[in-house]
Structures are given as structure tokens and as C-alpha cells.
Amino acid sequence: MSSHHSHIERHIEPRWMRNAFIAASVGFVGLLILLPVISVFTEAFRKGVAFYFTSISDPLAMSALRLTLITAGVTLAANLVFGLAASWVIAKFSFRGRNLLLSLIDLPFAVSPVISGLVFVLLFGAQGWFGESLSRHGVHIIFATPGVILATIFVTFPFIARELIPLMQEQGAEEEEAAVLLGANGWQTFRRVTLPNIRWALVYGVVLANARAMGEFGAVSVVSGHIRGRTNTLPLHVEILYNEYNFSAAFAVASLLALLALVTLAAKTVLEWRIRVEERSVVMENVMEEVA
């Protein structure tokens, strides 16, 4: 979440120190973040525009793009439902096991993505707990699309819930209570009161989850099996191309991911602005309350 402390000019540190810190931060960001992004695009176009478009329209690249989009789509739908449900119960009710649920939601953040992938192999792999009985029924999860999707859901699960819980807790349940007392049923209350109050935070969580879903490498790498044209996502495809010394093609495909990231970044900035506008209205509300 973005926090907005008022920017009070402080004159404790000498000016040169402030400038030095600013220079250091800008230098770091430039060197470690901006430069790599630029290099991705430079390398991508090293062999010319024609080669670039041939690389990204390659059937294997297209299939990787398709899998990435499918995975992101399913992941977001699942996380939207789970994230909303989990945030709702955690923020609006108190029940036994609430704190446990809260910690479990954070688990994917704490666990290395590679471990997350391995967990699914242990569960659904050929030698795993459920692997044998599943394959007997012709269900394949590991080294197949379902595994890729499951691993991605696991890794991105906290994003939406983590955005919503603090906001919903702060808003409390009074507006919902008011709606119910005015005769609204559960769906009307959710649709007309809860959802509008959390919409921007929800979209913000979706954007973050989407960025991670498209870019996830570690967990997906473990469960996918790198079957070209079938279980390769964009990040995995980039790795394969790179390992085959096909640098320009690798960077061309990577530029697709970078573009997706830039779109996400733009969306995130717009949303942060929207959220700030809404938060300001909440702050205004509190100020008015004190003035009134």
C-alpha cells in the first residue's frame, strides 16, 4: 500500500548530505533497474526489426505467450474469488483460526518459489501423494498446464488479499450493517456497498498479482517440465532461447515480458493516484468530523 505522510521540510541534515543521498538513490535505480530494461530492448533489436518480429511470432514463442496469458487469466479469476472471500471473512468477522488464516495467506511470500513448485511435485508428481491415482484416471497435473496454473496461483495468492484486508478492516462493517437493515440481501450489500468501497484496491491487487503471474519463473520452472510448445511460459521460453545462445531471440521474447511489465507499471501508477484521491476524501471526512 502507498503511504502518504505529509512532506514537511526538515532542515536537520545539511544540504550536501541530502544531495548525496538523492544522487546515490538515482544512481542505483539507473544502474540496477533502468539500464537492464534499456539493454533488453537494445539486445532485442540488435539483429534488426525484421528478426525481432520473426522471433516473437515464432510458433513456440506464440504458444508460450498463449500459455502465459491463459495461466494469468485463470490465476486472476481464482485469486479474485479466493482473495475476496478470505479478505471478507478476515476483515468483517472474528472467528477461531482467524490469525492462522491470516498467516497462511502470507505463506507464499515467505516460501521460496522453487519450494512452492516442489511442493506440488511432491503432491501430484508421478511419485507424489496423489500422482499415481490421478494418472490412473488420466489426469496429469505435473509437467502439464494445470500444474503451471496451480503453482502460479500459489505464488500470487497473497497479492489481492493483502491489498484488501487492511482497507476492509479500516472501513469496518457498519456500512454493510446499514445496508442490511435497509432491506438489502447479501448480494445487494456486496454489489452496491462493499465492492464500490474496495474497487480500486481490488484492481490494484489484481494488477500486482497479474504482473507476478506473468513473470513467475521459479515455481513454474519446477512443475512445467519445459515442454516446448506445451508447458513453456514466456519466462521459461526466454531461458531456453538464452541457453541455446539464441540471444537476440531471447531478448526479443523478453521484451514482450518487459512491455507487459511497463503496462502494469502504468496501470499501477494510475491506480495509486485514484486510491490516493479516495483516501484523501476519507481523510477529509475525518477532518470534517472534527470540525463539525
Place this chain on the structure above:
Amino acid sequence: MAIDARHVSKSFANYVALRDVDLHVEEGQLVALLGPSGSGKTTLLRIIAGLDTPDPNPKTEVIVDGQDILDRSASERRVGFVFQHYALFRHMTVFENIAFGLRVRPRKLRPSEPDLRRKVHDLLDLIQLHRWSQHYPSQLSGGQRQRVALARALAIEPSVLLLDEPFGALDAKVRQELRRWLRTLHAKLAVTSVLVTHDQEEALEVADRIVIMNQGRIEQTGTPDQVFHHPASEFVVTFLGHVNLFHGRPEANGHAARMFVRPHELDIERFSSNGHSVAARVQRIQSAGPIVRVELSSDQNEAITVEMTHERYRTLTLRTDETVFVTVREAKVFVATK
């Protein structure tokens, strides 16, 4: 419509909010549930509204207009509820806030758009906020917001109106205005209303009847006059405004009398006219206001507060640090033995 709640108990994880409470509200009356925080008054209100459920007990009933509504959900009870912090829908305009209860009705019962607009405009007239109908709650003052909340609750033509500390978040002046406005409104609409408050002045001023609650029980029910002049327990006396406590001498049976006298029931004399006065030293005189409040301290270092008219104060020509005699002017005192 009359409200009858019987045998209502409610316990939370680690405390008991209500202990077998019976509440009766006459049709068309405005009743105040008055008590300190934690006395159970808000819990009782929320149980009537259906926001909380009482502890299971076959004898428990909540009857509104002759029907037991305990099995109905909060959305089916058609109860008007006003929250302390307004709980207005922040993303809706004033107009849409008021219209909400009509818009969520099942299609068959929903009024047509022109009917709905007429109804909302009538309510906007009632709360005198026509100019603000297209504004959002965040653009209104606290007093205006609470009026919107009231209009929103009235829009569904509630069987009863429940108000949970409705003026608690407002400053003294706005609170005063809104109290008077609520009183007029109630006289006009005559909808059975229950108001929860911890402010005894508010309860005495607004309510037809007062229900005084303490520690999950009802201490006393009566008109403002009855509870103020004939308090039924020590708690009621001490809760309804400032009182002076005098300890009597132990009687033959060993019980010590405790006498409670309100500041305006005491008088100050320069000389002891009879044996029943107490000598005390004037500590502080507060004469800015409609009455003069004199704080004294007795020989035994007990604090005594006396209230008198300005006229009486001028006749006495009191000064701080002088010793005077305090007498009980009116015999209307409450004596409790322990």
C-alpha cells in the same frame, strides 16, 4: 408500534452484556436507554435490530407490533437504525443514500422512479438538505450527515426507529440543535423510537421515558421526572448528574446511612440556624453561567458542591476561604442503607 423485549440475555467471550432484561416501549414514544459504557444498552438495541442474536433461551422474545421478530433476519425486520458514526455509503450521493432502502426492494415492491424521487425529495425537505442532494457524505458536516442518516432510515417507513448514540460524535452546539430537531421530528412522525445514550442531560431532555441500565441490567424505568426526583437506587442517583454524598452516623443496628443530595437542594448560611448544618470552607466560586456553583470542603475534608441562583449569591456575598454552614434546603433526598 410497541416494542416488547423479554428475557433477553447476551454474553460475549469474556463478559456478560445483558442479564435477563425486559424492555417495554409504548407505541409512539421516544425512550432513552441510558447508562455508562459497557452497561449493555447498545447490545440491547442491536438485538432488537437483528444485528446481534441473544443467548438462546426459549423464553426470549422480541415483539414488535404484536409479532415475535426474533426469527427474522435484520433485513426483514424493517427497522430504522441510526449509527453513531453515521455509516453513510461513502460512494453514494445524499440522494442515493436516502434512496437505497427503496432501490433494494424486491421488484414487485419497488416504487417507480418518479415515486421514488418524490419520496426522497420529501425526506430532503424534512431534513432541510435539498441543496446538498448531489453531494457526497464527505462533503457534509457531522450534523448534516446524521440528518441524512436519519432520512435514510425513515425512507423505508420503519416500524420502529433505533438510534445508537446518534449525537455522540458531534460537538456540543450541534448536538443541542439536533436534539431539539429530533424532538420536533418525533412529535411530527410519532414513530416508536429507542435512543441509546450515555449522556444523562440528553436523555432527560429528549426522552418520554428513560430506561437506566447498569452492568447488563435495567436499574430503573420511568419518566425523566420520576428517575430524576425519585431515583430507585444509588446508581441512578449518582449517574443522573452531580450529587453530594453525606455519611450518617451508624445507627443502633450498625447500618450507616448514606445520604445523597443534589447541589441545588443545598443552601449556604452564614450562621448555623439549626443543628443540622455542616461547617465548610469555600474553595471555589464559579459564577459564569445561569446558576452559581460553589465548591466547599467540610471539616472532614469532604467535597461539597452547592448550586444557587445569582440572586441568592449576591445576598450572601460569599468569598473564597471563608467558613460557612451548608444546610439541606429541600427534604427531597435519597437515603440508602448498606
